[in-house]
Amino acid sequence: MMTSVDTDLIRVLADPLRLRIVTLLAHQTLCTTHLVEETGAKQTNLSNHLRVLREAGVVETEPCGRFTYYKLRPDVIETVAGSFTDLATAARATRAADTKRSCP
Numbered sequence: 001m002m003t004s005v006d007t008d009l010i011r012v013l014a015d016p017l018r019l020r021i022v023t024l025l026a027h028q029t030l031c032t033t034h035l036v037e038e039t040g041a042k043q044t045n046l047s048n049h050l051r052v053l054r055e056a057g058v059v060e061t062e063p064c065g066r067f068t069y070y071k072l073r074p075d076v077i078e079t080v081a082g083s084f085t086d087l088a089t090a091a092r093a094t095r096a097a098d099t100k101r102s103c104p
Contacts, residue, residue, distance in 0.1 A: 009080055012056040017041055018049050025059060025072040032068065 013019055017039060024030060024038055035046055050070060053059045058076050062069040 006080065006083065009056055009058070009076070012052055012058060013080070015049065015052075017045070018053055021046075021049060021053065021070075022058060022072060022077070025070055026074075026077075029062065029069050029071040031064070031070070035070070 013022065020039055021035060024035065030038070032043065032046060032050065035041075035050070036043055039046065041049075050059065053070075054061065056076075058073060059070045060073055062071060
């Protein structure tokens with residue numbers, strides 16, 4: 001059984017600033033101003049990263065007056081984590097069975 005990992009989503013989460021944003025949003029719903037303060041990133045750079053996260057479905061927005069708040073979608077993170085858990089399970093089974101493909 002082959003296990004698939006969403007490589008596009010991994011690429012989105014692999015960026016250090018985006019991973020920092022995701023980590024912050026895992027603990028609190030924040031607006032762009034908060035994220036600028038927490039990360040030290042420039043507003044335009046941060047907005048571009050938030051757009052990428054939004055388009056990937058990792059975060060969702062919540063308008064609040066003139067501010068936009070961002071919150072993490074835990075189901076997306078769980079899906080990625082589940083894919084890696086499945087890979088680890090398959091690797092354990094392979095090691096236990098000592099499965100090797102014969103060389104030609």
